[in-house]
Amino acid sequence: MQEIKGKSISSSLEDYLEAIYEIYIEKRGVKAIDISKKLGVGRSSVTEALKTLAQKHLVNYSRYGVLSLTSAGEDAAKNVIEKHKVLYNFFKNTLNLDEHEAQENACRVEHVLSEKAFQSLMDFVNKS
Amino acid sequence: MQEIKGKSISSSLEDYLEAIYEIYIEKRGVKAIDISKKLGVGRSSVTEALKTLAQKHLVNYSRYGVLSLTSAGEDAAKNVIEKHKVLYNFFKNTLNLDEHEAQENACRVEHVLSEKAFQSLMDFVNKS
């Protein structure tokens, strides 16, 4: 559970933020259906998650309205994505896992690694 | 979620198995209250978890009876503990995290690392 200004956020919500960010980069606009497809969850689950993220001020969201990350949401998303990248590279290049395994493990570990561990891993990867 | 004969087991249940194993090693006998203290959960939560583990044939358990791991349960527990150790050493010795950080991260990552990733990490740690 990552800390964002003292508020922890679940693995699941981190996945939503990540998805929103990546979809936005790809398409310059985010629809709930895209999130649903990307994460493999039902549309109603997306609505639910968006409400929660809005409550936490991580997305701008209103009924049937345009969806975007707040700046706090963007920070959080980038943070997770950065962890993902570093982990992916570590699993692929250092541990020699195939791409699929590297992805899978990065996707899960990214949500549980502390800030310090992440920093150290980054240092380690960069100097080797 | 680790696979045990095709049945996945949650992070939480893995924690219970780990605790049971470690308490047994320490005390040669396991009481629910010890699990409760070790994991920092209520006694009623322990009862609940034990029922679930018994259903999955990972512990031998009956009302007010002696508690022990089945051999499948012991295998599962050892598997998690082994991961924990390898991860702890990696975080402490390779990434130079302090003991506390190394423990914390190992505790969380142990539940999400795939078998392959674990094997590779072990190889990596052992040859460096």
Added chain:
DNA sequence: ACAAATTGTTCGGTTAGCCATACAATTTTT
């Protein structure tokens, strides 16, 4: 052995996360 303390269970409640179904709003097709 029996009273007190501890431990274990049951019960009812909470929360997060998922789902499907039905309905509402929007977009696309014609």
Added chain:
DNA sequence: AAAAATTGTATGGCTAACCGAACAATTTGT
């Protein structure tokens, strides 16, 4: 501009994990 298709939401339901309180069983102290 209607009809059809798609997308979004509300609702009710499910499961896993936790909790506290009340009660049952066991263990301990004397």
